[in-house]
Amino acid sequence: MISLASNFSGADRLEDYELALHYSTGQTGVFGGTQITSATAAEEVAELILRSLPTSPTKTRDDEYVRWYIGSLDMCESHDALPVAYSDSYSPAQGWQIVLGSGVTYPDPPPP
Numbered sequence: 001m002i003s004l005a006s007n008f009s010g011a012d013r014l015e016d017y018e019l020a021l022h023y024s025t026g027q028t029g030v031f032g033g034t035q036i037t038s039a040t041a042a043e044e045v046a047e048l049i050l051r052s053l054p055t056s057p058t059k060t061r062d063d064e065y066v067r068w069y070i071g072s073l074d075m076c077e078s079h080d081a082l083p084v085a086y087s088d089s090y091s092p093a094q095g096w097q098i099v100l101g102s103g104v105t106y107p108d109p110p111p112p
Contacts, residue, residue, distance in 0.1 A: 004055060021052050025082060038080045042073050064110045072096065075106045 003020035014020055029036050032048035075098055076083055083096040083106060095105035 002049060002053070019054050021049065021054065025084070038077045042070065068107070068109050072106050079104060
């Protein structure tokens with residue numbers, strides 16, 4: 001789920017579901033009408049996300065988040081997998097699981 005920081009209260013409580021972008025692996029790797037694989041360029045995924053957002057994001061650059069996002073893409077590429085930020089089948093203390101059930105995790109994104 002992706003949304004503006006102002007749409008969250010606390011660490012992860014979404015205020016307005018309709019103002020967020022949603023994706024699930026149940027969508028079989030298709031996002032924004034495009035098949036996403038580990039070979040899909042980060043720039044292409046970013047463009048798909050921006051075009052799919054219900055509201056326009058800020059133009060302020062967040063270098064810490066950019067580093068986190070690039071690192072997450074690198075981790076996913078090295079495992080040829082998509083990250084799992086939430087699943088009904090596991091409850092990690094922190095981090096995103098790379099390959100569900102593998103125990104390989106990537107840190108949560110930095111706060112906005």
